[in-house]
Amino acid sequence: ETGVTQSPTHLIKTRGQQVTLRCSSQSGHNTVSWYQQALGQGPQFIFQYYREEENGRGNFPPRFSGLQFPNYSSELNVNALELDDSALYLCASSLPTGQGLNTGELFFGEGSRLTVL
Amino acid sequence: AQSVSQHNHHVILSEAASLELGCNYSYGGTVNLFWYVQYPGQHLQLLLKYFSGDPLVKGIKGFEAEFIKSKFSFNLRKPSVQWSDTAEYFCAVNAPGGFKTIFGAGTRLFVKA
Numbered sequence: 001e002t003g004v005t006q007s008p009t010h011l012i013k014t015r016g017q018q019v020t021l022r023c024s025s026q027s028g029h030n031t032v033s034w035y036q037q038a039l040g041q042g043p044q045f046i047f048q049y050y051r052e053e054e055n056g057r058g059n060f061p062p063r064f065s066g067l068q069f070p071n072y073s074s075e076l077n078v079n080a081l082e083l084d085d086s087a088l089y090l091c092a093s094s095l096p097t098g099q100g101l102n103t104g105e106l107f108f109g110e111g112s113r114l115t116v117l
Numbered sequence: 118a119q120s121v122s123q124h125n126h127h128v129i130l131s132e133a134a135s136l137e138l139g140c141n142y143s144y145g146g147t148v149n150l151f152w153y154v155q156y157p158g159q160h161l162q163l164l165l166k167y168f169s170g171d172p173l174v175k176g177i178k179g180f181e182a183e184f185i186k187s188k189f190s191f192n193l194r195k196p197s198v199q200w201s202d203t204a205e206y207f208c209a210v211n212a213p214g215g216f217k218t219i220f221g222a223g224t225r226l227f228v229k230a
Contacts, residue, residue, distance in 0.1 A: 035220075040222070040223075041222050042220030042221050043207070043220045045217045045218065045219070048216045055216060056215075056216035056217060058217060090161065101215065102211070102216055102218075103149055103168065103213070104166075104209060104218040105151070106163070106218060107162075108161040110159075
């Protein structure tokens with residue numbers, strides 16, 4: 001069973017730039033969620049993708065966007081980076097349920113640590 | 118809005134001591150409850166979960182948690198900790214039929230050998 005993999009593991013950007021983070025979901029999982037974990041805080045929900053569409057979103061501005069591909073892998077894009085975007089970005093996949101909902105049982109990747117200077 | 122509160126941000130224990138980490142959530146309806154753990158250098162992983170039924174749930178590595186509905190609590194316990202339990206522990210809640218899981222701020226546990 002292949003787990004959730006994310007790339008890159010670390011990256012440094014400057015304010016105003018754009019970044020793309022990538023995630024491959026665990027085998028058999030069709031739903032992918034993205035979380036932002038700032039230093040000293042718990043993960044915060046950004047959005048979820050199911051069947052290549054965003055079907056749930058947290059309190060993040062539109063410059064945070066994503067994609068899901070037919071093989072269930074996903075991308076997180078952040079435009080116009082701000083200093084406060086510095087965080088660990090976690091991708092999580094979940095077991096298939098009806099209509100793209102999830103039980104909260106999540107399988108996480110190791111994350112992409114983004115530093116914005 | 119849903120929220121999760123973890124009582125302790127940092128806990129230091131000696132090996133063989135008992136552990137209890139507090140977790141309270143705010144949500145009026147039925148919830149699924151979780152404890153996730155992140156060991157040093159590893160990814161976040163599920164420790165145990167509660168969906169329904171017996172409010173005392175057992176997870177991996179001897180951990181257990183008790184759901185007390187009247188107190189909106191889901192405290193994590195272990196009778197005797199080991200050095201290898203050093204990690205960060207996150208309590209989380211998800212409303213069934215939803216898509217968002219809410220995490221607490223985490224508790225860093227350090228176990229002295």
